[in-house]
Amino acid sequence: MSVVTVERKILKKNDEIAGENRMIFRNHHLFTLNMLSSPGSGKTTLLEKTLAQLPKEIKCAVIEGDVQTDNDARRIEKYQVPVVQIVTNGGCHLEAKLIQDALDNFKLQDLNLLIIENVGNLVCPANYDLGEDKKIVLVSTTEGDDKPLKYPSMFRVSDVLVINKIDLLPYVDFSLEQVRKNALQINPDLEVFEVSCRTGEGLENWMKWLVTATRGR
Amino acid sequence: MSVVTVERKILKKNDEIAGENRMIFRNHHLFTLNMLSSPGSGKTTLLEKTLAQLPKEIKCAVIEGDVQTDNDARRIEKYQVPVVQIVTNGGCHLEAKLIQDALDNFKLQDLNLLIIENVGNLVCPANYDLGEDKKIVLVSTTEGDDKPLKYPSMFRVSDVLVINKIDLLPYVDFSLEQVRKNALQINPDLEVFEVSCRTGEGLENWMKWLVTATRGR
Numbered sequence: 214m215s216v217v218t219v220e221r222k223i224l225k226k227n228d229e230i231a232g233e234n235r236m237i238f239r240n241h242h243l244f245t246l247n248m249l250s251s252p253g254s255g256k257t258t259l260l261e262k263t264l265a266q267l268p269k270e271i272k273c274a275v276i277e278g279d280v281q282t283d284n285d286a287r288r289i290e291k292y293q294v295p296v297v298q299i300v301t302n303g304g305c306h307l308e309a310k311l312i313q314d315a316l317d318n319f320k321l322q323d324l325n326l327l328i329i330e331n332v333g334n335l336v337c338p339a340n341y342d343l344g345e346d347k348k349i350v351l352v353s354t355t356e357g358d359d360k361p362l363k364y365p366s367m368f369r370v371s372d373v374l375v376i377n378k379i380d381l382l383p384y385v386d387f388s389l390e391q392v393r394k395n396a397l398q399i400n401p402d403l404e405v406f407e408v409s410c411r412t413g414e415g416l417e418n419w420m421k422w423l424v425t426a427t428r429g430r
Numbered sequence: 431m432s433v434v435t436v437e438r439k440i441l442k443k444n445d446e447i448a449g450e451n452r453m454i455f456r457n458h459h460l461f462t463l464n465m466l467s468s469p470g471s472g473k474t475t476l477l478e479k480t481l482a483q484l485p486k487e488i489k490c491a492v493i494e495g496d497v498q499t500d501n502d503a504r505r506i507e508k509y510q511v512p513v514v515q516i517v518t519n520g521g522c523h524l525e526a527k528l529i530q531d532a533l534d535n536f537k538l539q540d541l542n543l544l545i546i547e548n549v550g551n552l553v554c555p556a557n558y559d560l561g562e563d564k565k566i567v568l569v570s571t572t573e574g575d576d577k578p579l580k581y582p583s584m585f586r587v588s589d590v591l592v593i594n595k596i597d598l599l600p601y602v603d604f605s606l607e608q609v610r611k612n613a614l615q616i617n618p619d620l621e622v623f624e625v626s627c628r629t630g631e632g633l634e635n636w637m638k639w640l641v642t643a644t645r646g647r
Contacts, residue, residue: 251470251552252574253570280580281581282576284579303553303583332553333580333581335551336522336550336551336554337522353470355570355598356468360470362499363469363497363550364469364498365497378572380601384597384598384601
């Protein structure tokens, strides 16, 4: 019971700082995404493809969250955007305070878009608001179409579902129709995109959504 | 800092109960596995293939851990083994106490093998000893060969690495050699199996290891 209390206190404190972050983002007209998924669903690859296709006038920065290593930040640096790596040293999710501290590394007034890649984990990061505008959950066609039912919290709190690796559909037991049905049963408001970050298929719809949303801020 | 203290207390209590579980398993000559991976790496499918191929004289029971749903237990029931589903209701890992409570549902004296399928999560379950003999970590070829470096704790505490979905190797950017190298760099004692649960390739080596280890108990 005491554990639950502590957890609630942590979440309450996190929510307060997330609220501060949200205010900072709004004051700077900065559109902010929190990218969430299991390890290996393709968050970093989606991010790479997005940065490569982003119109030049949209100025983007990236915060990378990882349990260990700065591999992802090094992949992102190649796209010549400001990037900060947060290494959680075993921690299973990002928290609002970590994001707030990372913001010191950016010139926020020069930015339009901030993309945060969370730790690969379909459970814990669902509970931690970072102050972002939209949560993007990825699921890949190799993970099974039952994942929204088995990890409902993540799909409930998300705004957008990106179904990745559709190029592998011929080789796996996965139904696009079923995963959509399962996800929308948990959260009927989810915006859904079907993409292959490898072949580029479907990315135009994702990019259109992202660019429109960023310009609207 | 207070959070860390609480976490340590929880882990200490968990370790005590895991020790009790270990004693119970030894007293019943019961060989016990804790299966760990990201969501969708193929834990349940490996379990199904294992149960289908297990020699009749090895009596097996299964504990399924899931955040939500009893889908996996229903998949396992078809193999006519005793199965208990633990639904964690949002919890990101199994704990030793949950396992101890679940044991009441089995006739331990009639069993040789207990397989526990943990919650799909490559971070948190690494910290929670359940009293098992061996931790089995799965990684699939669709997740990227960098996963041992990015989630080192899980690979450090595991005894066996199963690389699953090798049938998809022609369609993904994944090097078996590199993932082995990365995993063995974290933990040189890992026993490694390369399998496709879909085609059955490589399962004979896994089954041989499992049967020999169970009989040796």
